[in-house]
Amino acid sequence: MHKHPRARLGALLFAPGLWLVVAYLGALAALLVTAFFTIDSFTGNVLYRFNLDNFHDMLTDAAYKNVFLRTLGIAVAVTVICTVIAIPMALFMAKVAHPKYRKILVALVLTPLWASYLVKIYAWRTMLEPGSGVIDWLLGPIGIHSPGFGGSAIILGLSYLWLPYMILPIYAGLDRLPNNLLDASSDLGAGNFHTFRRIVLPLIFPSIVAGSLFTFSLSLGDYITAQIIGGKLQLLGNVVYQNFSINLPFAATISFIPVSIMALYLWMVRRTGALADL
Amino acid sequence: MTISRGARYILASLMGVGLAFIYIPLSVVVINSFNSSKTFSWPPTQFTTQWWVKAAANEGVRSALRWSLLAGALATAVALVLGTALAFAVARYTFFGRDLISLLVVLPISLPGVVTGIALNSAFTKGLGMSTGLLTIVIGHATFCIVIVYNNAFARLKRMGSSLQEASMDLGANGITTFRLVTLPNLLSALVAGGLLAFGLSFDEIVVTTFTAGPGIQTLPVWIYNNLFRPNQAPIVNVVAAVLVLLSIVPIYLSQRLSQDSATGGRI
Amino acid sequence: MRNKRLFSKFAALSAAALILAGCGSSSDTATSGVPKVEMLKELGAGEGQVNIVAWAGYVENGSTDPKVDWVSDFEGETGCKVNVKVGATSDDMVSLMKSGEYDVVSASGDASLRLIYGGDVAPVNTDLIPNYADVFAGLKDQQWNSVDGVAYGVPHGRGANLLAYRTDIVKPAPTSWGSVFDENSPYKGKITAYDSPIYLADAALYLMKTQPDLGITYPYALDQKQFDAAVALLTAQKPLIGEYWGDYLKHVASLKSGGTVLGTTWQVNINLAQSEGTKVEGIKPVEGSTGWSDTWMISSKSKNPNCAYMWMDHIASPKANAAVAEWFGEAPSNAKACDITADPNFCTTYHAADEAYWTDVYYWNTPTEACLDGRTDVQCIPYSEWVKAWSSLRNS
Numbered sequence: 001m002h003k004h005p006r007a008r009l010g011a012l013l014f015a016p017g018l019w020l021v022v023a024y025l026g027a028l029a030a031l032l033v034t035a036f037f038t039i040d041s042f043t044g045n046v047l048y049r050f051n052l053d054n055f056h057d058m059l060t061d062a063a064y065k066n067v068f069l070r071t072l073g074i075a076v077a078v079t080v081i082c083t084v085i086a087i088p089m090a091l092f093m094a095k096v097a098h099p100k101y102r103k104i105l106v107a108l109v110l111t112p113l114w115a116s117y118l119v120k121i122y123a124w125r126t127m128l129e130p131g132s133g134v135i136d137w138l139l140g141p142i143g144i145h146s147p148g149f150g151g152s153a154i155i156l157g158l159s160y161l162w163l164p165y166m167i168l169p170i171y172a173g174l175d176r177l178p179n180n181l182l183d184a185s186s187d188l189g190a191g192n193f194h195t196f197r198r199i200v201l202p203l204i205f206p207s208i209v210a211g212s213l214f215t216f217s218l219s220l221g222d223y224i225t226a227q228i229i230g231g232k233l234q235l236l237g238n239v240v241y242q243n244f245s246i247n248l249p250f251a252a253t254i255s256f257i258p259v260s261i262m263a264l265y266l267w268m269v270r271r272t273g274a275l276a277d278l
Numbered sequence: 279m280t281i282s283r284g285a286r287y288i289l290a291s292l293m294g295v296g297l298a299f300i301y302i303p304l305s306v307v308v309i310n311s312f313n314s315s316k317t318f319s320w321p322p323t324q325f326t327t328q329w330w331v332k333a334a335a336n337e338g339v340r341s342a343l344r345w346s347l348l349a350g351a352l353a354t355a356v357a358l359v360l361g362t363a364l365a366f367a368v369a370r371y372t373f374f375g376r377d378l379i380s381l382l383v384v385l386p387i388s389l390p391g392v393v394t395g396i397a398l399n400s401a402f403t404k405g406l407g408m409s410t411g412l413l414t415i416v417i418g419h420a421t422f423c424i425v426i427v428y429n430n431a432f433a434r435l436k437r438m439g440s441s442l443q444e445a446s447m448d449l450g451a452n453g454i455t456t457f458r459l460v461t462l463p464n465l466l467s468a469l470v471a472g473g474l475l476a477f478g479l480s481f482d483e484i485v486v487t488t489f490t491a492g493p494g495i496q497t498l499p500v501w502i503y504n505n506l507f508r509p510n511q512a513p514i515v516n517v518v519a520a521v522l523v524l525l526s527i528v529p530i531y532l533s534q535r536l537s538q539d540s541a542t543g544g545r546i
Numbered sequence: 547m548r549n550k551r552l553f554s555k556f557a558a559l560s561a562a563a564l565i566l567a568g569c570g571s572s573s574d575t576a577t578s579g580v581p582k583v584e585m586l587k588e589l590g591a592g593e594g595q596v597n598i599v600a601w602a603g604y605v606e607n608g609s610t611d612p613k614v615d616w617v618s619d620f621e622g623e624t625g626c627k628v629n630v631k632v633g634a635t636s637d638d639m640v641s642l643m644k645s646g647e648y649d650v651v652s653a654s655g656d657a658s659l660r661l662i663y664g665g666d667v668a669p670v671n672t673d674l675i676p677n678y679a680d681v682f683a684g685l686k687d688q689q690w691n692s693v694d695g696v697a698y699g700v701p702h703g704r705g706a707n708l709l710a711y712r713t714d715i716v717k718p719a720p721t722s723w724g725s726v727f728d729e730n731s732p733y734k735g736k737i738t739a740y741d742s743p744i745y746l747a748d749a750a751l752y753l754m755k756t757q758p759d760l761g762i763t764y765p766y767a768l769d770q771k772q773f774d775a776a777v778a779l780l781t782a783q784k785p786l787i788g789e790y791w792g793d794y795l796k797h798v799a800s801l802k803s804g805g806t807v808l809g810t811t812w813q814v815n816i817n818l819a820q821s822e823g824t825k826v827e828g829i830k831p832v833e834g835s836t837g838w839s840d841t842w843m844i845s846s847k848s849k850n851p852n853c854a855y856m857w858m859d860h861i862a863s864p865k866a867n868a869a870v871a872e873w874f875g876e877a878p879s880n881a882k883a884c885d886i887t888a889d890p891n892f893c894t895t896y897h898a899a900d901e902a903y904w905t906d907v908y909y910w911n912t913p914t915e916a917c918l919d920g921r922t923d924v925q926c927i928p929y930s931e932w933v934k935a936w937s938s939l940r941n942s
Contacts, residue, residue, distance in 0.1 A: 221390015
């Protein structure tokens with residue numbers, strides 16, 4: 001460590017830099033540049049002729065504005081739902097459950113992360129099937145019916161998929177929170193809710209942001225869930241996916257939307273320290 | 279403890295509801311693997327173990343499993359090397375652009391998989407004229423696995439501080455010896471936890487794999503995706519899924535045993 | 547407008563950077579005329595492997611079901627290992643073939659012409675494929691598999707897109723495609739349609755038969771007015787649709803559960819749903835229907851041309867052709883296949899030899915600016931516009 005620190009640093013940075021900057025960012029930049037090209041209307045071959053037609057198409061066709069707003073709405077809804085479900089669960093795991101059971105609870109929450117993504121979504125198809133699905137079978141007698149395939153199904157399915165990604169950082173955040181901080185708050189006369197809102201919430205905020213990075217970004221780019229339980233609804237990911245084989249430049253144009261949203265989001269949350277909390 | 283009894287009960291019941299939400303669909307998967315209907319229709323009308331027998335004999339599943347294990351192992355190995363190197367650089371040195379590293383490593387995991395997938399696909403096939411295959415899958419997977427190793431290693435390095443290493447060097451050990459005898463043993467459990475999660479992420483990855491897998495290679499998720507919709511295969515997919523659910527206990531048990539950073543078994 | 551200029555400048559710079567980075571133009575495709583690609587003159591020794599892009603179920607090596615296998619014997623006889631990539635849609639297949647990594651593709655009619663004109667596939671020397679002689683004459687030398695009498699592939703099999711309906715729910719039984727376009731349909735929300743730009747042709751076919759004023763004569767040759775009418779019909783249909791289907795298990799599950807009671811289907815789906823006890827029937831409505839006729843084609847960049855030819859001959863052989871047709875549920879292309887199907891009535895059920903049945907089946911084709919119906923006074927809407935219209939319709 002004492003000798004040639006610059007050389008060591010260079011050695012440490014060389015391979016990861018090559019990988020992330022050249023291979024990853026390079027590929028990404030090359031894709032985004034494709035957005036300024038066009039295709040042969042028949043064969044679908046990319047023609048390297050600079051133009052802004054794709055952006056024109058994207059911005060003027062109301063369909064793409066709708067699909068963008070719909071996707072954004074779904075990503076926000078999923079994030080909010082996951083947060084609302086995750087906070088009490090994480091609170092119970094970290095501060096209420098006996099320490100002996102904590103590891104078991106964490107394991108229970110982690111397990112679904114290892115089960116296949118596709119299988120979970122397909123399970124939700126079985127759950128949601130209108131009339132004959134598990135939800136109607138189980139909850140129908142008490143008057144709750146499946147929303148059917150569509151926007152609500154997508155929100156439900158995505159919330160299910162990404163919930164563990166929200167619980168874990170919040171749990172880790174709460175776990176780090178010293179108990180005597182809570183004690184002090186209650187000693188000073190604050191109630192449960194007050195303590196939670198004034199002490200706990202601000203301190204675990206970076207953890208929530210860390211979790212939201214997953215719930216929000218994974219929802220923003222998803223297309224398989226929409227294919228399986230979205231009914232006739234499509235998301236941005238579907239548009240990108242479909243256009244990949246038909247019209248790569250247009251797929252690249254649509255990609256600008258989630259890429260810029262996520263870049264902006266990451267830039268904004270960088271200061272909260274959430275990135276190290278992942 | 280300051281949480282009132284009432285609040286505890288409420289939290290406990292919410293925990294129960296949350297776990298039910300998590301586990302009911304998973305149980306449906308396991309139950310459906312015994313469902314005699316080929317299209318998973320509910321409720322199951324007849325119990326059968328024939329899908330389990332068929333799945334056990336299915337060569338497609340076995341070869342997909344082998345590819346998945348291989349790709350996961352290689353991607354994890356790459357991520358371990360690159361993620362650790364990067365964590366060292368950021369934890370132990372100051373340099374221009376250091377603040378941007380944390381942003382750079384999370385980028386692959388936060389941008390939509392479909393964008394990463396098509397970007398890599400067109401770079402490989404159209405830009406570089408490469409054939410897609412195991413190599414491209416590993417490149418794709420390692421790219422988003424780096425962040426996991428990096429975050430685990432970085433957190434541990436921060437906690438360790440550099441005093442131990444300095445002591446070792448002061449006592450005459452060279453850089454390599456110090457790394458081998460001091461730094462690595464302290465870092466090991468964090469690396470294993472990070473590696474396990476990275477492996478898990480690679481093992482379940484479908485989107486990027488779709489775009490980077492070449493002729494003749496099917497990883498398990500790709501096999502599932504290709505067969506989920508095939509009438510005679512869907513029941514076997516259910517068995518595979520049920521097995522994956524049950525097997526997931528192994529890595530979780532391992533990561534819990536090994537992790538010290540936090541009870542979550544490492545960072546996501 | 548200063549911003550706009552800056553924007554353009556930035557874009558131009560990025561484009562330049564890309565080209566410098568080596569990702570620049572590699573192919574200048576002629577927009578008219580078929581690129582000249584040489585066909586194989588004589589068959590040599592196998593290269594040891596062949597990479598195939600195919601529809602799910604077209605290339606089975608027993609890994610799906612040990613009894614379903616027409617690949618292992620091929621591998622044994624020729625020494626060509628078969629690597630298969632399943633294409634989900636025609637568009638996927640085109641894109642995979644453009645990558646140059648695959649030798650053979652089972653292209654439907656809406657992919658084949660694009661591949662031919664894109665220079666992605668080579669003409670096929672049918673002399674090197676003995677089984678080609680037994681292919682039904684009605685499938686040879688068609689618009690979607692040959693250009694100026696030069697064959698670009700070996701026909702694989704064909705099927706019609708049928709109208710499925712639940713016999714226990716939809717009463718009286720439908721006879722016309724009008725049932726899926728009826729705004730007052732009692733089955734609103736339980737109707738399905740095929741999820742692809744090519745479904746516009748189904749609307750065009752219906753208009754062709756019901757609105758003669760529009761002057762449609764071929765569903766894949768639509769001028770602007772005809773095209774707009776087809777898009778309008780599908781836009782009006784959208785509220786009736788519960789789910790568009792792209793994969794057939796999902797579709798079958800919906801038919802079975804009653805989530806879907808009426809809509810486009812394939813024969814294989816009907817058989818499957820029936821085998822699961824669903825009361826469902828598939829008919830070819832009075833208007834006729836769209837359909838597919840698939841063709842095995844060889845890549846112009848094939849690295850394993852000998853194995854590719856051996857595969858094309860193998861899959862057209864009576865035995866393999868019968869096996870694949872029965873597994874997938876479509877009419878075989880080899881006349882001799884009908885004698886050896888496991889179900890002796892198979893070819894009758896699928897109308898394999900019944901040319902009259904196919905006269906009002908309009909096989910998928912790729913629309914081009916030059917109208918495919920021979921009109922020269924107007925420009926037709928090319929497939930890229932079909933894609934845009936479909937994308938817009940699906941996402942609105």
